[in-house]
Amino acid sequence: MNAKRMLLETALAHFAREGYEGASLQKIADDVGIKKPSIYAHFKGKDHLFLSTLKDALKAEKRRITHYFISCKDQPLETRLHGLLEFLLEEYNRSSESKFVLRMAFFPPSSLYDEVMELIYPFLDSMERRVVQLMQQAQADGAVKIARPEDAAVAYMTLTDGILVEMVYGGLPGAERRLGASWPIFWAGIRAVGQTES
């Protein structure tokens, strides 16, 4: 396989597991099967490797989420939103990509704070906008009554983060427990708030 790709994938795993400061170029090079200075044939330095990895991961993540949204286009809102959470859990379990993104969104390397946020903000923003849009569309179709689609979207993002962070140390069982306990309450809340306010 392409050495640059292997570097990106290996670095991703290391950054996800050890964080930016904890990951070492030596170990990444060892895993790839090259010598440490050879990294500099592909990347200007650790910063560059890290930011390239982050860009790459965000791009792939965005692509996959878009793909999911398309694949369940005809289903009702609840199925789509609940399904997205299940989908994210699967993704998180399958590869280190989501874990990496999550970690860097919450605890970016302090030396690269601005650069990281410049990449993450648009990603999360577009994610939230998409959920708002979904809610508004479902409401326009008359399928569900949602009082404030923006608030509903924010609450959904909050729920998502609460479940995803549990993946980090609770693993898949813990996250599924949270999803199973939270979803009925969340969805009943969405419906109830939609009822009370006309």
Add this chain to the structure above:
Amino acid sequence: MNAKRMLLETALAHFAREGYEGASLQKIADDVGIKKPSIYAHFKGKDHLFLSTLKDALKAEKRRITHYFISCKDQPLETRLHGLLEFLLEEYNRSSESKFVLRMAFFPPSSLYDEVMELIYPFLDSMERRVVQLMQQAQADGAVKIARPEDAAVAYMTLTDGILVEMVYGGLPGAERRLGASWPIFWAGIRAVGQTES
């Protein structure tokens, strides 16, 4: 002030901001105003300083939460639960303690994973048990009907994490936005689920 206390407090701030691997004993010592090797008069090494800091922070956190629960003993369940979230946001904003605990719960140093989890698990467990107990008690009083108190507690913990992680990069405004948007939905959900299942 006691040098050991200063070390614990300074270390806490550094570990919260830079993570375990990113924090350096040199800089911590500089901040305290002593030389690096003097740290070893109080702690066996970086591991020991870190774990002591974590124990200290968890103890203080637990004490404050207990204190909060007592202070609002007579209020209705919703006020107590909603108030706890506001209380946590204040705490998080005021000091680095909650940030440190949150960071280490989600992304512990990989070299100290077991030791950290041994400290964090009981903390989170007791927190969850307390919330379960609160829900059951409110139900016994006939104040609120809650279908499954355990699920309600898990959902509450999920909500808490979703709001707290937003504190990290969204800051207080972002977290308050999440709280404001999520709470009405969460609480309406709790009530609605309690209604449907007798």
Add this chain to the structure above:
DNA sequence: TTTTAACTACCTAACGATCGTTAGCCATAA
């Protein structure tokens, strides 16, 4: 078609800086 130049992707060796840590000395206080 052959030669030559440039480029790519790796290497070894080594750089200076910083890391956590230890040894050993010295003052103050119990």
Add this chain to the structure above:
DNA sequence: TTATGGCTAACGATCGTTAGGTAGTTAAAA
């Protein structure tokens, strides 16, 4: 007298990084 809590000096290890060289490939020039 012993213990505490600082200090200086220095340790070996590891960090990210650079210099400089070498095969293998590509492409233009002879």
